[in-house]
Amino acid sequence: MTQTQDDDDDHLRDHCGVFGIFDHPEAAALTYLGLHALQHRGQESAGITSSDGRELYHHRGEGLVADVFTPASVARLLGPHAVGHVRYSTAGGSGLRNAQPITARYGGGQIAVAHNGNLTNAGTLRTRLEAEGSIFQGTTDTEVIVHLVARSRATSIEGRLIDALRQIEGAFSLTVLTEDKLIGVRDPHGVRPLVLGRAGASWVLASETCALHLIDARYEREVLPGELVVIDASGLSSRRYLPDVDRRACVFEHVYFARPDSEVFGRSVYSVRRALGRKLAAESPAEADVVIPVPDSGLAAAIGYAEASGVPYGMGLVRSHYVGRTFIEPTQNIRHFGVKLKLAPVAEVIAGQRVIVIDDSLVRGTTSRKIIAMLRSSGAREVHFRISSPPITNPCFYGIDTPSRSELIAAQHSVEEIRAMLGCDSLAFLSEAGMLEAAADARGGFCDACFTGRYQIPLIDPELAALAR
């Protein structure tokens, strides 16, 4: 990723999305569609493994789902069962050898694992496994899980998986395929989402409900934290592989990562984002003529802010959806055009107005500065910047790609310093309490370590613990 692309999309990046389907005549094609719906969760590689009951078939590649698969490659993925994965590299770096699902043959048969999350003891386990003779092909923590499964002395795949799951720490939502079973697993803290649905008589697993909607599958329920669901010819069975612990669902799924048409952690993402905007309006009002979102991520929060404040909502920025990879290597002189490829101001909404701009989060501040300059050059009289989450001050070790603390603008500067750097008339963030109230549900607590530095899921690997200090 070049600096320019970073500049033009200054957001934290989700690690992965996972999908699985059992007993459907078009399993690979529906997995392809499911991955399409989850594309926002990972754009660097994609992969599908299918099973016809005897053999596993794989296709993986670097790039977007539509680039990785052709009708011919999907047609070669035989059988009624499949799992799929989209990936943005965090742990383990990018490259095809780290693309998922990770597949292997072991004493008990064949296995494919697709993982969303990040293990916090992968380095420690890997060192132990290598000392005991394991040979790793890539650098992902998912491969650690596969090795633990292969080395287990349990006789069933469920037993082998449970052996492995009891040794790993951190965030993981998994879809696992063997020749004749589809298995879904969530870590005991429930950090990353995983949902269960039905397409006719077939069972479906997916990171978000938007993948179910696309294939006309019915949402059944979340896979619960600490639950292992096994789907085979005799139906679905469920077991808890570890006792209950406090839920630590990633609050950033609601703030930014998940699609607004999804339901995650049992709540509509759109309604939570709107509630975040309403809270923000109550906490940080501004005298203004119009509320505009930074599209698309600020849309729902801006609607909530406008509703609660009574300031009219306007479409002050238009997003181009046709920006692919940058086609020229920009020189310093034209680098600033980058953000204009993605966002264009609507002068009619902005000129002469006092504008409240809503975005979901602030990472480096690079894009925000350009947006504010763009609004001013379109005639905005005042620009009041409002962020529907607290300042990000700490890295994430649970499956999200975060810049180092030195690059996080809020880790380095006060709110007033950031306001001056961005060039807006006022700047305010939603409070931690406001965010947690807006996202609250009956099912338990949230992780918000990137806002607070409170890492409530143990960081076992010494290098992670050192980075957290």
Ligand code: SF4
């Ligand atoms: S640290 Fe932030 S991004 Fe990471 S899991 Fe926690 S809330 Fe989510």
